[in-house]
Amino acid sequence: MSDDDAKIEIHRGLKGVYFDRSRVCYIDGRAGELRYCGYSIHDLAERSTFEETCYLLMKGELPTRAALDAFSAELRAARILPPGIYDIIRTVKSAHPMDVLRTAVSALAAFDAEVADNSHEATLRKGIRLTSQVPMIVAAHEQLRNGREPVPPNPKLSHAANFLYMLKGAEPSADAAKLMDIDMVLHAEHGSNASAFAARVVAGTEANLHAAITAGVAALSGPAHGGAAENVMRMAQQIGDPASAAEYVKSKRANREPVMGFGHRVYRAEDPRARHMRAGVERLSREMGQPQWYQILEALVEAMKPYARHGVCVNVDFYSGVVYFLNGIPEDLFVPIFAVGRVPGWTVQVLEQFENNILIRPLTLYNGAEPRPYVSIEQR
Numbered sequence: 001m002s003d004d005d006a007k008i009e010i011h012r013g014l015k016g017v018y019f020d021r022s023r024v025c026y027i028d029g030r031a032g033e034l035r036y037c038g039y040s041i042h043d044l045a046e047r048s049t050f051e052e053t054c055y056l057l058m059k060g061e062l063p064t065r066a067a068l069d070a071f072s073a074e075l076r077a078a079r080i081l082p083p084g085i086y087d088i089i090r091t092v093k094s095a096h097p098m099d100v101l102r103t104a105v106s107a108l109a110a111f112d113a114e115v116a117d118n119s120h121e122a123t124l125r126k127g128i129r130l131t132s133q134v135p136m137i138v139a140a141h142e143q144l145r146n147g148r149e150p151v152p153p154n155p156k157l158s159h160a161a162n163f164l165y166m167l168k169g170a171e172p173s174a175d176a177a178k179l180m181d182i183d184m185v186l187h188a189e190h191g192s193n194a195s196a197f198a199a200r201v202v203a204g205t206e207a208n209l210h211a212a213i214t215a216g217v218a219a220l221s222g223p224a225h226g227g228a229a230e231n232v233m234r235m236a237q238q239i240g241d242p243a244s245a246a247e248y249v250k251s252k253r254a255n256r257e258p259v260m261g262f263g264h265r266v267y268r269a270e271d272p273r274a275r276h277m278r279a280g281v282e283r284l285s286r287e288m289g290q291p292q293w294y295q296i297l298e299a300l301v302e303a304m305k306p307y308a309r310h311g312v313c314v315n316v317d318f319y320s321g322v323v324y325f326l327n328g329i330p331e332d333l334f335v336p337i338f339a340v341g342r343v344p345g346w347t348v349q350v351l352e353q354f355e356n357n358i359l360i361r362p363l364t365l366y367n368g369a370e371p372r373p374y375v376s377i378e379q380r
């Protein structure tokens with residue numbers, strides 16, 4: 001290593017590195033605060049809807065009533081999947097739903113007449129189309145892999161209610177639709193998280209929105225990012241009853257393994273999104289006569305209290321997986337649901353990247369072999 005190399009500071013995982021400015025998402029990890037375009041996530045979760053939040057993210061302002069109606073109509077009109085996409089879903093239907101979603105989003109590029117147009121207006125239109133198409137892909141796959149035909153969208157239903165309708169083939173209760181709507185608001189955007197960063201890296205090369213969102217879906221599929229909700233539910237099932245939670249945490253920590261649904265790259269306080277889903281778990285597990293799930297989660301929070309002092313607190317996925325489970329949604333659809341909510345966030349990140357585009361190309365410090373002569377294959 002040269003003297004110059006020794007002076008280089010490496011930021012593994014780009015921890016704490018600012019790579020650009022953004023006017024979309026404000027996160028204060030220490031205080032546990034999150035805002036979209038200046039609006040508190042708590043106000044949005046309690047008072048907004050997915051459609052309104054989507055408008056806010058994509059256009060930067062809350063809509064008037066007329067603007068929201070027009071935007072919602074645009075989202076509903078975009079609930080169309082080309083027949084070729086259904087064929088692709090059929091072909092790969094036995095794969096994990098995230099692999100199916102990634103494949104189908106990538107394939108949508110072939111059917112979108114504006115695919116190569118990276119102008120602001122066309123990218124926004126494509127973002128709106130993808131926002132409506134991603135839930136259709138997830139729902140169609142769920143039907144097809146169970147030997148049923150996809151359920152056509154219902155133009156009378158909101159984004160969240162229609163997603164549940166297409167997924168289950170029956171109109172959801174108002175409460176179930178509202179909880180899914182809140183879940184989507186909470187997941188709509190989250191700054192330069194791994195999937196949004198992946199989308200920005202792709203957009204940085206001037207590739208198109210479909211390519212960027214395909215990368216976003218790929219990055220989201222890992223357990224350290226979107227996969228946590230799925231793992232939290234498995235963990236709750238494995239623990240089985242609240243009295244075993246402390247022992248579970250002890251053995252995980254003894255093996256230096258993370259407890260799923262805790263910890264976050266940015267938050268050192270409780271993830272501000274968690275409380276809105278916690279209320280949902282509490283209510284649903286009580287109403288459905290399965291109070292053990294809420295009790296197990298609360299026992300885990302109690303057992304993790306010593307780590308909370310060091311900034312390892314619950315994140316949104318800790319509760320959202322159990323909400324999906326209590327709604328009868330299969331575990332492997334938990335991450336795709338996150339993706340359904342996140343399309344507006346990916347879109348707006350790509351829009352910002354295109355506005356003032358630059359190739360994202362950091363450096364790695366070489367620590368491999370010293371220069372050495374090439375030896376021909378016969379002499380190795």
Ligand SMILES: CC(C)(COP(=O)(O)OP(=O)(O)OC[C@H]1O[C@@H](n2cnc3c(N)ncnc32)[C@H](O)[C@@H]1OP(=O)(O)O)[C@@H](O)C(=O)NCCC(=O)NCCS
Nearest residue numbers: 223224225228257258259260261262263264265312315317
């Ligand atoms: C999300 C996550 C990858 C963030 O990791 P990170 O920013 O790299 O943070 P680190 O892994 O450096 O953690 C810092 C410290 O907290 C501890 N920690 C982090 N997450 C933890 C968890 N879930 N359970 C127990 N301890 C945890 C680490 O062991 C580390 O302790 P150490 O300094 O003694 O080694 C990590 O917290 C995790 O794997 N969580 C579980 C998966 C999850 O819920 N993901 C969803 C995120 S929304």
